[in-house]
Amino acid sequence: MISFILMVNKQGQTRLSSYYEWMDMQERVALESEIIRKCLSRSELQCSFLEYRGFKVIYRRYASLFFIVGTKADFDVRKLSKLTGVKKGGDKSVENYENELGLLEFIHTLVETMDRWAGSICELDIMYQLEQVHFLVDEMVMNGYIVETNKSNVLRPIDLIDRESKKNEGMFR
Amino acid sequence: MSGMHLSREFFELIKAIGESKSKQEEDRIIAREVVALKKKLESGGAGGGGGPSLGMIPGSPIPGSSGAAHGNILNTNKKKAREFLVRVLYVEMLGHDGSFGYIKAVELAASQSIIHKRTGYLVCSCCLSPEHEFRFMLINQMQRDLNSSNLLESCGALLAVTSLITPDLVSTVSTQVIGLLEHTEQTVRKKAIIAMHRLHQLSPDAVTKQEVTEKVRRMLCDRDPAVMGATLNVIEAMARVDAQPFKDLVPSLVSILKQICERRLPSEYDYHRIPAPWMQMKIVRILSVVGKNDSNSSEGMYEIVGECLRKAEEAGINASNAIVYECIRCITNIYPNPVLLDAAGASISRFLSSRSQNLRYLGVTGLASIVERHPKYAADHQLAVIECLEDEDETLLRKTLDLLYRMTNPVNVEFITDRLLHFLRRSTDPYLKSDLTLKICTIGERYAPNNAWYVRTITELFNIAGDLVDPAVATNLMSLIAEGTGNEDDDEEADMVLRKQAVELYVNLLNNPSNRMPRVLVETLAWVLGEYGYLSSVMPLSDIIDGMCKLLQSGNTARLGGGAPSTRRLVLTAIMKMVAQYGSCPATAAKVVDDYTKSSDPDAQKRCLEFQTILTQAPHLLGEVFPVDASLEDIDVSLDLSFLDGVVSDAIANGARPYQKPEDDDDDDINAVASQAASAFKMTPYEKPSERTYGQGAMQGMGSANMGPAGSGNVPLPPGSSSSTVNPQAAASPTQQPSNPGEPQLVLRNVANVWGKQAPPPAQAPVPSVPTTSSFASATTSSTPTGYGGFGVPAAAAPAVPIKTAEQ
Numbered sequence: 001m002i003s004f005i006l007m008v009n010k011q012g013q014t015r016l017s018s019y020y021e022w023m024d025m026q027e028r029v030a031l032e033s034e035i036i037r038k039c040l041s042r043s044e045l046q047c048s049f050l051e052y053r054g055f056k057v058i059y060r061r062y063a064s065l066f067f068i069v070g071t072k073a074d075f076d077v078r079k080l081s082k083l084t085g086v087k088k089g090g091d092k093s094v095e096n097y098e099n100e101l102g103l104l105e106f107i108h109t110l111v112e113t114m115d116r117w118a119g120s121i122c123e124l125d126i127m128y129q130l131e132q133v134h135f136l137v138d139e140m141v142m143n144g145y146i147v148e149t150n151k152s153n154v155l156r157p158i159d160l161i162d163r164e165s166k167k168n169e170g171m172f173r
Numbered sequence: 174m175s176g177m178h179l180s181r182e183f184f185e186l187i188k189a190i191g192e193s194k195s196k197q198e199e200d201r202i203i204a205r206e207v208v209a210l211k212k213k214l215e216s217g218g219a220g221g222g223g224g225p226s227l228g229m230i231p232g233s234p235i236p237g238s239s240g241a242a243h244g245n246i247l248n249t250n251k252k253k254a255r256e257f258l259v260r261v262l263y264v265e266m267l268g269h270d271g272s273f274g275y276i277k278a279v280e281l282a283a284s285q286s287i288i289h290k291r292t293g294y295l296v297c298s299c300c301l302s303p304e305h306e307f308r309f310m311l312i313n314q315m316q317r318d319l320n321s322s323n324l325l326e327s328c329g330a331l332l333a334v335t336s337l338i339t340p341d342l343v344s345t346v347s348t349q350v351i352g353l354l355e356h357t358e359q360t361v362r363k364k365a366i367i368a369m370h371r372l373h374q375l376s377p378d379a380v381t382k383q384e385v386t387e388k389v390r391r392m393l394c395d396r397d398p399a400v401m402g403a404t405l406n407v408i409e410a411m412a413r414v415d416a417q418p419f420k421d422l423v424p425s426l427v428s429i430l431k432q433i434c435e436r437r438l439p440s441e442y443d444y445h446r447i448p449a450p451w452m453q454m455k456i457v458r459i460l461s462v463v464g465k466n467d468s469n470s471s472e473g474m475y476e477i478v479g480e481c482l483r484k485a486e487e488a489g490i491n492a493s494n495a496i497v498y499e500c501i502r503c504i505t506n507i508y509p510n511p512v513l514l515d516a517a518g519a520s521i522s523r524f525l526s527s528r529s530q531n532l533r534y535l536g537v538t539g540l541a542s543i544v545e546r547h548p549k550y551a552a553d554h555q556l557a558v559i560e561c562l563e564d565e566d567e568t569l570l571r572k573t574l575d576l577l578y579r580m581t582n583p584v585n586v587e588f589i590t591d592r593l594l595h596f597l598r599r600s601t602d603p604y605l606k607s608d609l610t611l612k613i614c615t616i617g618e619r620y621a622p623n624n625a626w627y628v629r630t631i632t633e634l635f636n637i638a639g640d641l642v643d644p645a646v647a648t649n650l651m652s653l654i655a656e657g658t659g660n661e662d663d664d665e666e667a668d669m670v671l672r673k674q675a676v677e678l679y680v681n682l683l684n685n686p687s688n689r690m691p692r693v694l695v696e697t698l699a700w701v702l703g704e705y706g707y708l709s710s711v712m713p714l715s716d717i718i719d720g721m722c723k724l725l726q727s728g729n730t731a732r733l734g735g736g737a738p739s740t741r742r743l744v745l746t747a748i749m750k751m752v753a754q755y756g757s758c759p760a761t762a763a764k765v766v767d768d769y770t771k772s773s774d775p776d777a778q779k780r781c782l783e784f785q786t787i788l789t790q791a792p793h794l795l796g797e798v799f800p801v802d803a804s805l806e807d808i809d810v811s812l813d814l815s816f817l818d819g820v821v822s823d824a825i826a827n828g829a830r831p832y833q834k835p836e837d838d839d840d841d842d843i844n845a846v847a848s849q850a851a852s853a854f855k856m857t858p859y860e861k862p863s864e865r866t867y868g869q870g871a872m873q874g875m876g877s878a879n880m881g882p883a884g885s886g887n888v889p890l891p892p893g894s895s896s897s898t899v900n901p902q903a904a905a906s907p908t909q910q911p912s913n914p915g916e917p918q919l920v921l922r923n924v925a926n927v928w929g930k931q932a933p934p935p936a937q938a939p940v941p942s943v944p945t946t947s948s949f950a951s952a953t954t955s956s957t958p959t960g961y962g963g964f965g966v967p968a969a970a971a972p973a974v975p976i977k978t979a980e981q
Contacts, residue, residue, distance in 0.1 A: 022302060025265070028268070046566040047568055050567070051571060051604070054604055074409075075410075076414045077413050077414070100535070102492075102499070104495075105495060109444055127187050127190075127191065128187060130262060131259055131292050131295055135291060142364060145406035145407075150441050153359070153360065157324075157328060164288065
């Protein structure tokens with residue numbers, strides 16, 4: 001499952017963070033800064049995957065912004081291994097079955113979708129319309145699973161929300 | 174896009190954050206923002222309050238008062254409220270506490286306007302911890318939204334359910350969520366199935382596995398592919414726990430995958446000309462879970478997986494390569510099929526020889542999964558694997574180590590263990606270190622070419638990462654040295670050789686200790702040398718003893734594995750064993766033992782004292798107390814201490830009194846005590862008090878002679894007599910028990926005076942002491958109420974009273 005999706009710039013400033021597993025504030029801050037540090041320390045020629053504290057992390061850089069997806073073994077699998085007392089590590093480690101390359105491409109399709117929505121997405125767009133970007137990501141990922149990658153299906157409800165909000169704001173202005 | 178709704182303040186905030194050059198600066202900006210937001214929350218649009226603080230940011234002008242000056246702007250203007258919430262979200266996203274704003278988020282979720290509602294839910298989902306009580310407040314709203322006719326509201330509610338519901342709240346929404354599986358819109362249905370699965374994860378009792386399985390089978394065949402796609406996630410998740418209920422879905426899944434590969438889905442589902450790649454990957458993953466160890470199910474999927482792999486190989490972009498990788502994993506997991514395995518092997522080769530680091534990574538991982546059951550595929554790629562080992566890319570390295578681990582066999586175990594140890598030495602990541610340690614232990618045990626190598630390797634492992642090793646490994650090692658492999662042919666000679674080698678190894682360590690020796694290493698060293706130190710030809714036993722004493726006394730706890738009491742005791746015992754074997758106690762050892770008799774650790778003290786006693790008084794016992802090479806022998810214990818019979822009969826013959834077991838009357842004692850206790854404690858309730866006790870008695874008591882210094886001490890006792898008479902005989906009143914119990918009633922007569930408004934002023938109290946006794950009685954009744962409350966007042970009167978009455 002996807003545990004978190006981050007958009008962090010190269011100065012380490014978080015532009016968007018979506019967590020699919022609760023983590024308290026200190027953990028998040030530590031995680032975000034550590035991961036971006038690791039991503040920055042890797043060269044372009046190295047692979048886009050890394051391991052951090054039991055997370056399999058997939059990252060991709062677009063201009064000044066890093067898109068980072070952190071994955072862990074599925075919640076149900078983890079629970080099962082705890083119940084059956086499977087030995088940690090070694091042979092039967094609680095395996096994270098996520099497809100790293102698939103998630104790398106998922107990041108790309110997310111960026112393409114945002115691009116279509118914003119008409120050429122940039123970091124500032126994300127900053128000024130944080131909640132709408134959240135809505136967009138929520139259309140694609142739910143409970144840590146990829147539920148939609150069809151751009152039209154994703155953007156249709158987002159457009160609806162946009163239109164409704166314009167309608168209302170017109171009345172209140 | 175729609176940035177017009179933002180206020181100037183917000184623009185300034187974003188700009189400032191964007192331009193901030195350091196974390197500290199960002200923290201400062203956020204801290205100011207928090208202050209401004211809090212002000213907004215309290216007063217409402219107090220732009221003046223927010224102004225000066227924001228104005229301190231260099232370069233930005235002081236923003237004008239952006240809110241109305243009257244009322245709380247956040248309540249009346251939803252736009253402002255939404256912006257407020259986004260700013261709260263920023264505050265939290267950047268790592269600061271924004272809890273002052275949570276309540277606004279809950280409020281906004283109740284808004285009629287969809288974007289405000291969604292914003293409210295969003296902030297709640299992001300910020301409310303699972304224990305936060307505000308989650309309860311949202312239930313009602315979620316229920317309403319789930320039932321809404323507006324699909325956007327239902328979607329918002331479904332998302333909120335997934336993030337905010339806790340196990341105890343599942344039943345409040347489960348029916349509605351399940352109901353939404355029938356909604357007309359695909360966007361609602363696909364969220365509903367995920368939400369339902371989430372509810373099941375939270376509370377498998379409220380939303381049962383059977384329910385979910387049943388729904389999922391229906392949703393898989395939903396008319397809209399999007400819903401089908403979402404359902405695949407749930408199937409995969411549940412199949413990993415128990416694949417049985419989904420085995421019969423294989424034909425449907427195969428059929429769906431076939432249709433996708435044949436491009437029967439609308440082109441909107443394409444990604445760079447690959448049809449629905451993520452759905453393909455998911456289906457292949459589900460097939461691999463269901464087909465595992467099941468030849469029947471696997472049969473049904475061979476064709477489609479081969480087809481899928483072939484098509485994906487043609488496309489040659491990342492998305493298709495991801496599908497190839499998924500197929501490789503599937504092929505290696507399900508019941509083996511030689512044709513497919515060969516195809517998978519070919520794909521792996523292509524990955525490994527690729528120039529793209531990502532593809533090499535997949536190659537290594539794919540190889541790792543194939544090689545365990547089909548080792549022949551590894552042979553062709555030895556060179557590529559070695560290259561990966563020498564790569565600087567840490568991620569690739571880790572995967573290669575994992576591959577090595579899976580490739581281990583008795584032939585290459587030494588080389589591979591050597592590589593793993595090498596990386597363990599270099600690594601600083603605790604997860605990697607414990608992973609490697611466990612791997613080394615496993616393959617060491619499984620494939621060790623000979624015992625000597627095993628002992629060497631494990632000792633080295635202890636040295637590098639002893640703290641991460643399971644203590645059982647140390648115990649195994651020690652048993653191995655003590656008893657060899659425990660084969661039928663108990664080759665004592667081979668065992669001795671092993672022991673000698675182990676001893677030399679540890680003697681070497683003793684002479685050249687590293688700066689930091691893990692505890693398990695020190696303890697193992699102590700044991701080995703203690704048991705078999707005499708076998709060493711490198712170092713005489715006396716020197717070994719000296720060495721151990723030095724280790725113990727040096728004060729360098731890092732060398733002593735942390736210097737824990739248990740470690741020290743083991744070293745002590747080892748020294749004692751060696752002394753026993755040596756035959757005499759060198760000075761160093763004697764000193765150490767002596768020092769430890771004063772140790773703060775009682776166990777160590779005991780051992781040393783006992784040792785000293787044996788040494789001085791019964792040295793011949795040493796051999797028995799510290800038997801050589803008998804660590805795994807059973808110890809005979811005679812429970813009746815029959816070896817002391819001789820001593821006992823001697824003593825009795827000399828006139829000692831035979832032992833008499835004390836009578837077993839402990840239980841009686843307890844009963845006696847209990848019954849005594851019963852009588853000592855009054856078990857029946859006290860009698861109810863009579864009204865006079867409180868009413869009159871107090872009054873009388875106050876005014877009576879009891880109060881004076883000559884008072885008998887039983888002050889507020891009921892007089893029994895009528896209230897109007899004062900009993901001058903102080904003694905009389907105490908003895909008169911409540912002869913008139915009557916119904917206990919509240920004396921309300923003078924309550925009003927005590928508690929009500931007509932309470933006579935305290936000044937009146939001294940007055941009764943002045944007039945004659947005849948008026949005293951009446952005065953008493955009026956004064957006592959105050960007296961009851963103001964205890965000290967009539968007391969002032971009291972001394973006067975006895976005098977008066979006495980004079981009478």
